[in-house]
Amino acid sequence: MQKKLMTTYLFIISVTMVVAIIISWHKGNEHIQETIQKDTQVQGILLLELLKKEPEGEAIDFQAYANWYAEQANVRLTIIDKEGTVVADSDEDYQVMDNHAYRDEVAEALKGRTVSRIRYSKTIGIPYLYTAMPMDLANFDGVLRISVPLTTVKNSAMEMVRYVLYGILIGAIIAIVVAFLVTRRFMEPLKELTDAATRISEGDYDNKIYMRHNDERGKLAHAFNEMTIKLKLNMWNLRKRNEEFEAVLSSMINGLIAVDEQYHVFLANEQAKAILGVEGSLLDKSIYEVIRNTTIYHVLEKSIEQQEYIVDDTIIADEKERVIRVYANPIYKHKSASRTLGTLLVIQDVTDIRKLETMRKDFVSNVTHELNTPLTSIRGFVDTLKHGAISDEKIANRFLDIIDIETERLSLLIQDILSLSAIESTDQDKRVDEYDIKEIIDEVLDILEPKIKKKNIEIINDINQGLTYRCNRDRIKQLFINLLDNAIKYTEKGQVGITCSRDEQGLKIDIWDTGIGIEEEHIPRLFERFYRVDKGRSRNMGGTGLGLSIVKHIVELYKGRIDVVSRVGEGSRFVIFLPYGEVNE
Template identity: 60%
Template sequence: MQKKLMATYILIISLTIIIAVLFCWHMGNKYFKDTTLKYTETKGELLTDILANEAEKDRLDFSSFVDEYSSKSDVRLTIIDVDGTVVADSDEDFRIMDNHIYRKEVSSAIKGEIASNIRYSETIGAYYLYTAIPIDIKNFKGVLRLSLPLIEIRDIAVDMIIYVIYGILIGAVVAVIIAYIVTRKFMQPLEQLTKAAIKISEGNYNEKIYIRNKDETGKLAEAFNDMTVKLSLNMWKLEKRNHEFECVLSSMINGIIAVDEQYNVFLYNSKLGKILDIDTDIVGKSIYEIIRNTTIFNVLEKSIEQNEYIVDETVINDKIIRVYANPIFAPIRSSIKNMGTLLVIRDITDIKKLETMRSDFVSNVTHELNTPLTSIRGFVDTLKNGAIKDEKVASRFLDIIDIETERLTLLIQDILSLSAIENMEDEKNNNVNNMASIINEVIEILNPKIKDRKINVNIQVNDDITYNCNRNRIKQLIINLTDNAIKYTEKGHIDIICKESDASIIIEVSDTGIGIEEEHIPRLIERFYRVDKGRSRNMGGTGLGLSIVKHIVSLYNGKIEVDSIIGEGTTFRVLLPKKSSVK
């Protein structure tokens, strides 16, 4: 900015100098010419008077006169008669000179006028000022012409112009220096404003300008400082609002994507990327480039066309997705403008699985309950129809009814246990418990079954291992694993190992039983899943034992692992984090 102002000042000064020089040159020339003309006319009139006096005394000699007075007056003198013939000249031989009748100043003087003219003299080879004065003396009538070269006048004018230029240049230098100082002083506040504005544009909203001037720049600086304070406050509010908005979006369990009228994305949240496996920025891109699913396109387009809420379900990347589409309206003055469409994408895979599990659970529970109830009802009807009179038959039927009743009791207890675990009942009653003590209690409870199966149980646990947990839950976990091992081990032994690592308590229950085929291992913890249904029922299993184990492990954020070899045995390994809290 300062360079532009200085350039403007220099241009103005330069134009002023040029105009001044041209004006001085013109006026100087005119002044000197006018002065010289008046001087020659005055001098000519004096010479004509002298010439008249000489004629009165009869001493008139034109050649002698022009020679004498030419040197005295520093001019060239020429005397011409009325016919234009040169009769005397101070510088040239008058006898060889041309007739001057047609010279402008001579012809005017012959007519009785004092005339002057400037022209180039071919004889002398320079510009001359010619002044002709009419003379009418004794025995002669003609013209006295004075010739003065203009070289001296030009030299005087040039010298004058040079001095003028020197003066103007000195004044111009002073003016430029003053202009620099003035512009510098004027530009300093503007430079501060510019630097502050640049910093603000870079995000530094705390920049201030300190100018003490009371003029317009001072008022501008004060207004600028007020603006930065308000701008900083507004940006803080805007950033806070944006941060809150982003936090709300990122905290949503559903994927959000908003598209404009051209189907270009202008808003989305991080959950969308997790649901649809998108790991790049998609703002500004067309939704047709990002998602390739006909159902989503149909929902989107139908919502835009019908201008209403639409919902549908589809499958993307093995995930069951529910898509909600709703137009985005923005009130503009008295009308409402459609800005695009908002898509809410929800992953309902787990919900669908849960619904399936619940449906299967109800079906399985119904089946599991119906089997013993049907058996009990059948035997009761048989007894009512007369079998009760036969003591042996009645006794056998009553034993079967007792077994089926026991099965119903165990099934109901397991269902209630699952419900209690899922509802997290009594899960706040955690204490530091000794793992060796819990395992010994389990062995005491299951000791009748162990003796009946004639199986050896080996326990490996340090007496100092403790775990912060609900004692009954961990006991139930070990009971279910050990009971399961007893059921499927016909001979051999069972190993119960409890150890600890830096991060976890590890519980292993291994048997030398029949083993499990690898294809069944992923489904072992499902409710009512049995590898051999007939064998499981005959052994009194409800099909919920391992599912209960899985839920207890999940309560403590743990993991369960299964290793099995057909004919050699199975190992269940439970890892419970030491620092984990109940979910």
């Protein structure tokens, strides 16, 4: 307490000293400037009188006068003719100096007035006090200008302020000694209060003060006891808030790190450590010590330097090659504050988002290409028909057949895109019921019968009657159509088979063929949109490139899985497992 009182006294004394020095400096500087201004005017008048006494008819060596007088009076002397040309200067070579006709003080003196101005000298490079007055000699009309550097004024003012400061310091020392004696006398009754406050600061909130005084000290003791009770309650609330805050941090899906102005971590959650692959505590450590990522450093330093929100992406070079997004934003105590308390880093794993964005871009690009191909073909043949080919019935019919094929291909592509979009936009299938799988497959084989007969392929349908599954009939039917159509399409001769079985876990579907097979390097990408093993062959067979992608999304809709086994020249096998209990109405 005594230290605080002494600090207050010292602060008051310091403020008083500063105010006195500022006032002394301002008034002293102003007074000295006025004195020097009057002195330069008097000097100019005396110098003009001296010049007028020069014999008439003889040329006056103004430069010699300027040098002599400047040396005697410790000023700068400049003589300017009525055209503004400098004819003599004590500090610079007058022959290379600019025309001074438009200098403020020179312009006024040319009009016959004596003036003084404070202005920065471009020639010398320091501020000057200029006093200019008209020169009216027998052989010369112009301006006499006396200049004094303001450094001289400041030095004089400083000398005066120095003496003022000595007096203030002596008074301050006396005031400090008196303040020390007075505060020490009044501090002894507060010792008990200080001891009690120390015990409370150590966590003993049950401590009480018993001070038998009816004056302000007694009131203070009572207020202190009341404060202890409230403090105990506030600490309980604070601990509760801290627990809630820690629960919120641990529940965040994004990582959070807060660093102070010295780049030391003072707040971090477990998710940040998990995303960045950091072990151990981050608190009270330099972020450069616990995190090794230049992008995070760059985002953090740029946010601190520019005092603004910064975001950037970086790659975590681990076995998964994860992409993370780093947000950095200054931490202010309140919105109107100009100084920050540190910087907040929010770290988000955007690997999946980046993959989805890449898939979206690829999908748009592929859709554009796939739509453009049939449209270009249709427009080309229509244009040919319009320019005369329609008169040839044989050519016209052939072109119309091609247009019909391309139109059908376009229609199939749009239907597949709509189907894929519908599947992706839902996480649960609708209109589900218990359906007989054999009945669904029989309908699919009836639809594909023309293709089967055309290629003379043997279909092996090994499914028992009464095998049911709870599903959306149209969705499962579409799955079978796409898989069987693919098997028939890429089997030139031989067999296409389908078997189904069920157990306690779910339904197993096995569709195989003896077709051309798939090279092993292509299997991981089979279910990508528009991915084709042989692009030219697939287009010639009428494929849209979305069939297997639709199959995969239907299987994922039912929380199932699909595996592919294939050998070139021997055929392919698609094995699908659909679990029970994952689809609800």
